[in-house]
Amino acid sequence: MRPRGSGRLSRSSAPGHGDGWTRGAGWFDRPMTQRIEDHAMIGDCYTAALVDRAGTIDWMCLPRFDSSSTFAALLGDEHDGHWTLHPTDPDATAERRYEQDTLVLTTIWTTASGIVEVTDFMPIDAHRAAVVRRVRGLQGSVEMRQTLRIRFDYASALPWVRQIGDDDDPALVATAGPGSVIVRGVRFHADDHRHVATTTIHDGDVLDTELTWYPSHREPPEPLDVTPALAATSAWWRAWAGKTRVEGPYADATRRSLLLLRAMTHAETGGVVAAVTTSLPEDPGGERNWDYRYVWLRDASLALASLIAHGYRDEATHWRGWLLRAIAGDPADVQIMYGIAGERELAERELPHLAGYAHSTPVRIGNGASTQYQGDVFGEVLAALHDARELGVEENADSWALQRALLGFVEQHWQEPDNGIWEMRGPRRSFTHSRAMIWAAFDRGVAAVEEFGLEGPVERWRELRSAVRAEIDEHGWNAERGAFRQHYDTDEVDASLLVLPQIGYCKATDPRMLGTVAAIEEDLRVGTDGLVLRYRTSAGFDGLSGSEHPFLACSFWLVEQYAASGRVEDAERLMDVLVGYANDVGMLSEEVDVATGHHIGNTPQALSHLTLVSAADAIQRGRGAVSGHRTRVPQHDGGTRAAAGVGGFAGTPA
Incomplete structure (x- = not known):
């Protein structure tokens, strides 16, 4: 005979319906x-x-x-x-x-x-x-x-x-x-x-x-005893959620986002997948369909930053272990993404027997972007590991040696063009965001020596940090328009530029940043609610046909920028719109169709939920409700860096 509640009909009392349905x-x-x-x-x-x-x-x-x-x-x-x-x-x-x-x-x-x-x-x-x-x-x-x-x-x-x-x-x-x-x-x-x-x-x-x-x-396997398994599962989730205290008007959305992020973190390896789906289209009916069931260094780095900001030290330690295993070896072999256990072979192929969501083909498994060179990932990784140090995760000889090796590689290759945060499938460019993240890599190397007493060629890293800044100021800045450029060969802007204050490259109130925000609002804003695109696909250099919808992470970055530059009411207004796009159980996908409200792209999207958490925290700081992490401190080369809780900033896998 099976246990009660484990496969047979049994009698029990009926609970009330509760609220919030x-x-x-x-x-x-x-x-x-x-x-x-x-x-x-x-x-x-x-x-x-x-x-x-x-x-x-x-x-x-x-x-x-x-x-x-x-x-x-x-x-x-x-x-x-x-x-x-x-x-x-x-x-x-x-x-x-x-x-x-x-x-x-x-x-x-x-x-x-x-x-x-x-x-x-x-x-x-x-x-x-x-x-x-x-x-x-x-x-x-x-x-x-x-x-x-x-x-x-x-x-x-x-x-x-x-x-x-x-x-x-x-x-x-x-x-x-x-x-x-x-x-x-x-x-x-x-x-x-x-x-x-x-x-x-x-x-x-x-x-x-x-x-x-x-x-x-x-x-x-033997049958599951369902009633105690259900009780244990509910208790496990509640105990995890109870480790942090979340306050403010967006507390429910933040808590749900953190739970979804934990659910997308592999229990044994610590790898954080970008989403649990593949090939849900960015352009319904089009070819922008990608497999997101892998671990992007960017997304995982930002996941670490969000967990650190909310006190999840064990998860930070677990993730660092995954990272060090995945990137161990020759720094020249570092990939932008890996399998859940650190697998490197993610060959992309198509499944022609599947019709695709909304007839969007091809359906893809694997991801060809894994072979791209994206210089910014070094900054995201080194920033995330610096955050872990600030949280109290102890550095060991192997982990610091690996970080020094990464910095050594960046020293030799930082001027090379790359495919950028959005994983362009066209020719490589000198993307301003990528260069700014390389600046962050040297900046965190300097901080490791100055603040934690680790050994390294700090003078050389200071010089390189200044050299990267000088190059960005000369080639990544469009003086005529008063805005940073997407890359050195265009006057287009890009929503990824919104992270420059977040990594400490400049202040949110810097006139150059305010000019960049104005340009993003002018070029990339869609509809009346203020959501923004990643970039203008009409520029034609991403190597793909079709277009896409507003990218939720970019709009959450804009919320954070508004909050940090004194536009708290604008931040809350946009945040209300974005949180309103979550479905009835609090999930967000990658993009949203502002005309219909429908979700677009893979779901649930880790990057959307990560940036939601950061945006909610920024509003709390803007209102003076919290203090501590992410306070800005001057740097020797004229920039600013967050004192804690900065982390890497994730792109989207393409």
Whole structure:
């Protein structure tokens, strides 16, 4: 006999509905292509699944974020794999939310005959890659239907499926090549290359369905005891969230962003993925579709800065370990991104059998930008490691030796053109942002010697820091327009220039910075709400066709700039708009269509949530509500540097 609440119907008391619910459409309204913002993420810090408002898991990779998919309907149609759980009543409506400070998703379905609660979660510390979907009757009776279509290897492998167990302990096993899943808790029956189960849930009943991945050469794992696993998972998330105190008008958005960032950090390696999806388009119907399930040095560096700013020292230490392992070796071999465990081979290829989200092709896995040279990553890495020192993460001989080696490489190559923060697929340029981050690399090297007593050629680093500044002032500055340039061969501006004050290159109130902000507002602002593009794709030098929408991270950078330059009301006005674009459970993607409000690009986007946290902190500082980190101090070459909590600043993987 199975444990109570672990696969069989059982009686329990029905809780109240609580507050803060958001009403969704009936499941029968589900369009052929579900909107990106209709998804919520559940995860176990190893991988994640996306659940839409209709109760469908249409994207999940097992057992890691970057593994091949088990459900891929998000990038095609229902035949590419999904797991749907909803009432059979076509007029059913849904309300959903995360349990407070967790990634446990709860949905209340209301029908003409009754009300049920569905709880979706991935168990933490259960030593398995699993998803549990618990249905509990709250009132009356509701007929629930599950439809399961398992497709391995990005929907290219139709599994061999067999029934095992008996009526008291039914299970479905699906196998294709190296992977298997076992689904326990309800008896499914085959129906045209899918499996379907229908169950009537009465008031007080509890039905758990558990899907667990395992290597196909092993025996299936034992059933999960769901009730204690659910309690332990909720407690784990709440304990993690409780380590920091978040205040101010954007506290809820900040706390949710930090939780999502933790969920995108691999529990064992410490690698922070840029998003949990691939190929959700920046330009629906176009070719700007990229795989974000890897660890970008920029994004990971900014993740570290956000965690440091909120006191997560253990996570900072864990991330530093990942970084040092990933970049160990010849500095000339440093990549802009790595696999979750530090893998270097991320060859990009296309999957022509998938139709793509909103028919946006090609669907890509891997990322060709991993072979690009982007000089700015050295600044982001060295700035993040300096932040870790300031937090109290002890430096050891190996870690400092590696940083010195990186600085030695930068000394030899800092004048080389690169592909820039936005990973342009056109010719290399001398990007102003890249040069400013190289300035930051030398600046943090100087600070390591001056402030922490580490050994290094500090005089040479000071000279190089000044030389980089002199070059930027001569070639990266457009005196005629009164703004910094995107790169040395153009008069275009770029939203990445907004980070110059954040890294301490200049003050937010510097007239040059104010002129740059004015130019960004003039050239890159879209719509009436003040959101900005990364750059003008019409300039034609990014090597891609089509266009894109406002980039949320850039707009959060603008919030931070406003707050730091005394325009706090403007900062709050724009922040309110940006936070308002989060979906009903607080998730943000990469971009947003200001005409429709729809999310665009991969989701949830780590960079969007990282910059949200920084922007909220900046508003608190601008209002004088907090003090401590990121206070500006003069530098010898005429710049300023944040005394603590600066970190690297992430670009977007392209």
